[in-house]
Amino acid sequence: MSTEPAADLLYNEVEDELRLPLRRALLADRCPTGALLTRIESDEPYDTELWRALGAELGVTGLSVPEEYGGAGAGWRETAVVLEELGRAVAPVPYLGSSVLATAALMAADETRVLPEVAAGRRAAALAVPFSTGPGLPFPDAVRLSGSALSGTVTSVADATPARVLLVPAVGEAGPGLYLVDLAAAGDTVTLAPRRSLDLTRPLADITLRSAPAVPVALGDEAIRVLDVALTTGAALLASEQLGVAEWCLTTTVAYVKERHQFGRPVGSFQAVKHRLADLYGLVSQARAVARNAVAALDAGSPQVALKASLAQAFVSEAVVETAEAALQLHGGIGFTWEHPVHLYLKRAKSDALALGTADRHRSALALLVDLPPAA
Amino acid sequence: MSTEPAADLLYNEVEDELRLPLRRALLADRCPTGALLTRIESDEPYDTELWRALGAELGVTGLSVPEEYGGAGAGWRETAVVLEELGRAVAPVPYLGSSVLATAALMAADETRVLPEVAAGRRAAALAVPFSTGPGLPFPDAVRLSGSALSGTVTSVADATPARVLLVPAVGEAGPGLYLVDLAAAGDTVTLAPRRSLDLTRPLADITLRSAPAVPVALGDEAIRVLDVALTTGAALLASEQLGVAEWCLTTTVAYVKERHQFGRPVGSFQAVKHRLADLYGLVSQARAVARNAVAALDAGSPQVALKASLAQAFVSEAVVETAEAALQLHGGIGFTWEHPVHLYLKRAKSDALALGTADRHRSALALLVDLPPAA
Amino acid sequence: MASAQPAHSARTDQVWTADRLRSAVHTVVSAHDPATTDPVEFLGALFDAGLAWVHFPPGHGGLNAPRALQSVVDDELTAAGAPPRAPGLHTIGLGMAAPVLLAFGDEAQKKRFLRPLFTRQEVWCQLFSEPGAGSDLAALATRAEQDETTGDWVVSGQKVWTSVAHEAHWGLLVARTAPELPKHQGLSYFLVDMRAPGVEVRPLRQATGEAEFNEVFLTDVRIPDTHRVGAVGDGWKVASGTLMNERVAIGAGAMPREGGLIGGLARLWRERPELRTAGLHSPVVRAWVDAEALRLTAERLRQQLAAGQPGPEGSAAKIAFAGLNQRMSGLALDILGEEGLGYDDWTFRRPEPDDDFSTRSFGFFYLRTKGNSIEGGTTEILRNVIAERVLGLPPEPRTDKTIPWKDLPR
Amino acid sequence: MASAQPAHSARTDQVWTADRLRSAVHTVVSAHDPATTDPVEFLGALFDAGLAWVHFPPGHGGLNAPRALQSVVDDELTAAGAPPRAPGLHTIGLGMAAPVLLAFGDEAQKKRFLRPLFTRQEVWCQLFSEPGAGSDLAALATRAEQDETTGDWVVSGQKVWTSVAHEAHWGLLVARTAPELPKHQGLSYFLVDMRAPGVEVRPLRQATGEAEFNEVFLTDVRIPDTHRVGAVGDGWKVASGTLMNERVAIGAGAMPREGGLIGGLARLWRERPELRTAGLHSPVVRAWVDAEALRLTAERLRQQLAAGQPGPEGSAAKIAFAGLNQRMSGLALDILGEEGLGYDDWTFRRPEPDDDFSTRSFGFFYLRTKGNSIEGGTTEILRNVIAERVLGLPPEPRTDKTIPWKDLPR
Numbered sequence A, B: 001m002s003t004e005p006a007a008d009l010l011y012n013e014v015e016d017e018l019r020l021p022l023r024r025a026l027l028a029d030r031c032p033t034g035a036l037l038t039r040i041e042s043d044e045p046y047d048t049e050l051w052r053a054l055g056a057e058l059g060v061t062g063l064s065v066p067e068e069y070g071g072a073g074a075g076w077r078e079t080a081v082v083l084e085e086l087g088r089a090v091a092p093v094p095y096l097g098s099s100v101l102a103t104a105a106l107m108a109a110d111e112t113r114v115l116p117e118v119a120a121g122r123r124a125a126a127l128a129v130p131f132s133t134g135p136g137l138p139f140p141d142a143v144r145l146s147g148s149a150l151s152g153t154v155t156s157v158a159d160a161t162p163a164r165v166l167l168v169p170a171v172g173e174a175g176p177g178l179y180l181v182d183l184a185a186a187g188d189t190v191t192l193a194p195r196r197s198l199d200l201t202r203p204l205a206d207i208t209l210r211s212a213p214a215v216p217v218a219l220g221d222e223a224i225r226v227l228d229v230a231l232t233t234g235a236a237l238l239a240s241e242q243l244g245v246a247e248w249c250l251t252t253t254v255a256y257v258k259e260r261h262q263f264g265r266p267v268g269s270f271q272a273v274k275h276r277l278a279d280l281y282g283l284v285s286q287a288r289a290v291a292r293n294a295v296a297a298l299d300a301g302s303p304q305v306a307l308k309a310s311l312a313q314a315f316v317s318e319a320v321v322e323t324a325e326a327a328l329q330l331h332g333g334i335g336f337t338w339e340h341p342v343h344l345y346l347k348r349a350k351s352d353a354l355a356l357g358t359a360d361r362h363r364s365a366l367a368l369l370v371d372l373p374p375a376a
Numbered sequence C, D: 001m002a003s004a005q006p007a008h009s010a011r012t013d014q015v016w017t018a019d020r021l022r023s024a025v026h027t028v029v030s031a032h033d034p035a036t037t038d039p040v041e042f043l044g045a046l047f048d049a050g051l052a053w054v055h056f057p058p059g060h061g062g063l064n065a066p067r068a069l070q071s072v073v074d075d076e077l078t079a080a081g082a083p084p085r086a087p088g089l090h091t092i093g094l095g096m097a098a099p100v101l102l103a104f105g106d107e108a109q110k111k112r113f114l115r116p117l118f119t120r121q122e123v124w125c126q127l128f129s130e131p132g133a134g135s136d137l138a139a140l141a142t143r144a145e146q147d148e149t150t151g152d153w154v155v156s157g158q159k160v161w162t163s164v165a166h167e168a169h170w171g172l173l174v175a176r177t178a179p180e181l182p183k184h185q186g187l188s189y190f191l192v193d194m195r196a197p198g199v200e201v202r203p204l205r206q207a208t209g210e211a212e213f214n215e216v217f218l219t220d221v222r223i224p225d226t227h228r229v230g231a232v233g234d235g236w237k238v239a240s241g242t243l244m245n246e247r248v249a250i251g252a253g254a255m256p257r258e259g260g261l262i263g264g265l266a267r268l269w270r271e272r273p274e275l276r277t278a279g280l281h282s283p284v285v286r287a288w289v290d291a292e293a294l295r296l297t298a299e300r301l302r303q304q305l306a307a308g309q310p311g312p313e314g315s316a317a318k319i320a321f322a323g324l325n326q327r328m329s330g331l332a333l334d335i336l337g338e339e340g341l342g343y344d345d346w347t348f349r350r351p352e353p354d355d356d357f358s359t360r361s362f363g364f365f366y367l368r369t370k371g372n373s374i375e376g377g378t379t380e381i382l383r384n385v386i387a388e389r390v391l392g393l394p395p396e397p398r399t400d401k402t403i404p405w406k407d408l409p410r
Helices: A013-030 A033-040 A048-057 A076-088 A095-108 A115-119 A183-189 A221-259 A271-299 A305-330 A332-336 A342-354 A359-369 B013-030 B033-039 B048-057 B076-088 B095-108 B115-119 B183-189 B221-259 B271-299 B305-330 B332-336 B342-354 B359-369 C018-031 C039-048 C067-079 C088-104 C107-118 C235-249 C261-271 C278-306 C313-341 C362-373 C379-390 D018-031 D039-048 D067-079 D088-104 D107-118 D235-249 D261-271 D278-306 D313-341 D362-373 D379-390
Strands: A124-127 A143-146 A149-158 A163-172 A175-182 A190-195 A204-213 A215-219 B124-127 B143-146 B149-158 B163-172 B175-182 B190-195 B204-213 B215-219 C124-127 C143-146 C153-163 C170-176 C187-193 C199-204 C213-223 D124-127 D143-146 D153-163 D170-176 D187-193 D199-204 D213-223
Touching (some): A033 A342, A076 A095, A076 A271, A095 A115, A095 A215, A149 A163, A149 C313, A163 A183, A163 A204, A163 A221, A175 A183, A215 A221, A271 B271, A271 C379, A271 D379, A305 C362, A342 C313, B033 B342, B076 B221, B149 B163, B183 B190, B183 B204, B221 B271, B305 B359, B305 C278, B359 C278, B359 D278, C088 C107, C088 C235, C153 C199, C170 C235, C187 C235, C261 C278, C313 C362, D018 D039, D039 D107, D088 D170, D124 D153, D153 D199, D187 D213, D261 D278, D278 D313
Parallel strands (some): C124 C170
Antiparallel strands (some): A149 A204, A163 A175, A190 A204, B163 B175, B175 B215, C153 C213, C199 C213, D143 D153
């Protein structure tokens, strides 16, 4: 069990500079929680205006993509900062689906035909796997290739509704492959059925393909590798979104218990409340270290990416759910109402914990990577 | 998963009447903790005077044994009350080894030759298995039968030092058997080597037999059954001893935090301390219900004894360790010293959690009994 | 279950024995066949025979008999085919309004309210909690001012977490009549007509999407002084009596093994082997162990109550149940994985009384059980209660009990 | 690591750069070959060259150079083959006495104490905690009364949890000089000769069987007024400065993966496959995950310190480390089963400084780690610290800060 030289776990100046305009100009102004509560039950749950701004105004939809392919030529560290801020706002934009999962797949496959459009945020892309799919599972066979057309149904795909391009894992006679489906060209051979999702700020949909025209992006073992890279990248980066969720929960709860009075005292002066928040503070600082560690490994192309991504998911998923659950409890009655946004964060926290592999599955994966085998 | 009619989980009048003289006259007077600290490092860690009194004065060493065999003709419910009180005092007497484990084996085997002496407490008996052995394991083969003599070493036997009679599981050419070894007759064919044990109030010893003369008590499948009955009975009743340990920890800690002042207030007025003790109170009340449930099943000869014994060990072992650990913490510095008895209770709590099967092993056994199988 | 000792009524020499009560039940049942009689009429007959609450006074649904004999009546009624006394909509009426009226109401109030309450003709709700007064109920701000000319009370304020307010005829209301006194001393207790002008009931939507509870807005609602219960300023004393009755009502019935959420979790594990993982097995078995331990604890509590030795374990059991329910529903979502990402119904609606709770998704339970550690006393408050009332630990230093309510920091 | 900015000494115009310091080290090392020079002589030469603590004043082991440049000296010394600065017996001297003397000592005290402290000729211990003053250190009762004729202080009381007291020449003592003042105001700080009449050191046996610490009984111990540090009544201010230095010392070094108890637990799991069970796998992996998360948190804290942005995560990490160590050692016993019932050594003895901790049993660690959540600030106190100083949550109402110490309830 060798330790790599310690990665830089801090935020660098570029990352700090990225964070402020995002938090101030975009999320606080354009995505207040009142509007969010209205939006999620409307016909258009995604915030297309915010998504446009992330691409056109701030240029953060393709941070990890080289400049020659229309990206910012930055890296995953910067992407992670955006995810922290989007998590902090439970912003309903397809960033994780398009700028992380689909982009990671396109880059791993050197698929540059649609990459510039995706990187610029002009066309959102989605990786057509159930959102619960983590790395290390058998290659999905829900979609079959016949000729150059795909048929089958993929359930519970995240960020599929706003997507114009799908990346679909499918199995044909020649084995597994990853295929590009242009929805403009596919017409009614592809249909999307929204699902009611626990996380109201990240809609899911079932995608059905009926002889949908598709072009191959990666085939055979390469398709397996590309899908694994995309899911591992997603798992590593999801931890940063989760961190943002936890930070909102902690910060908001601390502020609330300072204001809320019962028994003639701020609720936050009661030792039981203070101690619980102190423990959550510890949990969130640990989650931050673990999330930064995973992102640094991605960015550096470390051979320990899988280990560190699983470590991050194993730790952060439970830490964030615990934080969100405590946030609701410490808000008391108001936290249990629909009008207070804390339930949106709880739902995001729990859904994120199921996304891209549960903590349980990541622990199992990690155990093998660090030579702690199960009982025979 | 049928539920039996609810057993009587309360203490009846006979049990209440048994408890008071035990607690007052014997344990408080004869077994104060100062004396205990001296005794455990002396040459005679067992309190032979107390043991004699339990037998001759109070007649509680054979509560579960029918009167015709020299017992009190009461039952396991009453035995459990004695165990609670002995646990509350971490009294160094071989009650669990002799009056529970060995007595259960003798009764299950209808072995009445030594039973009256054992029931009266005149001769202590020990079941020669490692104290960690729980029900459901393969029959022990550490000792081999050759002719009518036993050879082999059994490690970590509890309450062996004061025993005059051993019940030894052994394997011969004809298969498993349970054998009686009279130590007076065995002479130097049996040697006992004390082990340093974590629980200072319950010494362990390794028993080595070198062609020790033995008489069979049960053979073949009957030996397997008898051993299983003894270990299941032990596991069910151990929960009552553990309950006594937890009750001492809770009561003593509550009293301490009422007296101990820091910051001009009783430590017990701080909410963090109060809430932790409130949770421990809940845990101890649950432990009591579960322990009584196991004892009631034993007493009634319920077919669910194995289930209820494993339930008790799965729950109580962890609850009691948690209570003892919290007791040490809530005593602060003084709790970490040798002079304060709380460490004796922590050591008993943790050792009892390992004894007669860990909570983990009992959960596995229970899972099969209640049809919650592991993943394939 | 029946007491062997004779009981004397306060009014006469009459001695109520189990046998005499059985015969009284028999008389009612003979005259009003429960199978064919209109429920209101049947319940009215029971009330008039003094069998509603045998320990209540004659004329008010009782016979001044020992309370313990009520179970004889109930068993006999069940045997005779009377419908079970499931309170449903009438939980507050039967569990809180009736005992309060018995203990604190005047003759006229008992006469007016007890019979229609028992016959289920009038539904009751409870107007206690407020946005600013949750755990600290005594800090409530709803104001009642007396109109000196009519003697009426004019009430304004907002109440929350009110079950069945939209169906209720009457509300049990605590309001502040003297803001210049310390908070516990300035409260009074009223019966408010929920159909009176100025009472507005709005559904209160929860994290689950639906609205089990209501907000009630009171704007210059007039309450006649005859609907005040207890003396002016005695509101806290009356309300505390009511809350105690609420606590006693918790956890009274025996539960079968695998009752409650553990049943659903165990079924999920048994019926969906493809979802099982090695790592989730131990948490499932632990949940089973903890659920069974709690079930046995509740059973032991029930046995103590039956033996006349009520134990204080109830609050501890409620804390543990809340935590366990939250843990089990979260674990079920972990087991479900992809299916756990979905939800069954976000519709903003009031649940129907006969909604089949068992058909809801684990996602619903995951959210709904978050309320278990808030409603009916938060886990934090119950821990205080156990620490102080059961373990005798000292209270924290407090100042809010002595300074005028209007001067409290908030 | 070296700062590029020039630093000016307070006394002269001299500018200390990394290069000049390296050359100063080189001068010492050339004159005193670390391989052959007696350590006391070598350390004395370092002290006299101002390289003990470069930010201390000239003549007292320093050069008035920027503190950040100390690492240049240390790196250079390591490169030159000087032994590492492992404090061992001198932890209190180097970590607490030196900074206190620098900040609060007078010239004579610095002159007398700093050099033998640095050369390891004199061992120091800390006499703060008392049986009645653990978490509430400011409540301590050890009394110091001034002899009006000589000016000496006469000290009586009992101190506990004192490491190396039996080896120490000097003790850092806080004692009460004014019982009639509120507790923080009536304390003074002294340097006590541990070999003086009236000082009795007894080993304090722990739950593990051995005695890492001592009790120190002080009976009419005379301390000259010249050994008072800071003004009379400033004891709390001086002690707080010392405690802060103790906190900074925690968690400074980088740890390799599987450093600490997790290494032993992981080895146990790997090397003893016959002990593995399905149910214990997940707890072992969780422990690995939590240990790695804590290691990364400590590493991130170290990076923040190095970048000049010290973070407040240290207290939270200490809480988590204590809990994790307790959990891991208990888990190891569960894995060991029968072997976990045993223990390695109950002998009442003082551990030797070179005892190999790693050979101790998991039973020893199970007991020893119980102290982790008590020593160096209990977990409860550290949670208060995080809540109030990091999260800015309001303190609890307190009265003990304002009333005279002698009137405090105890």
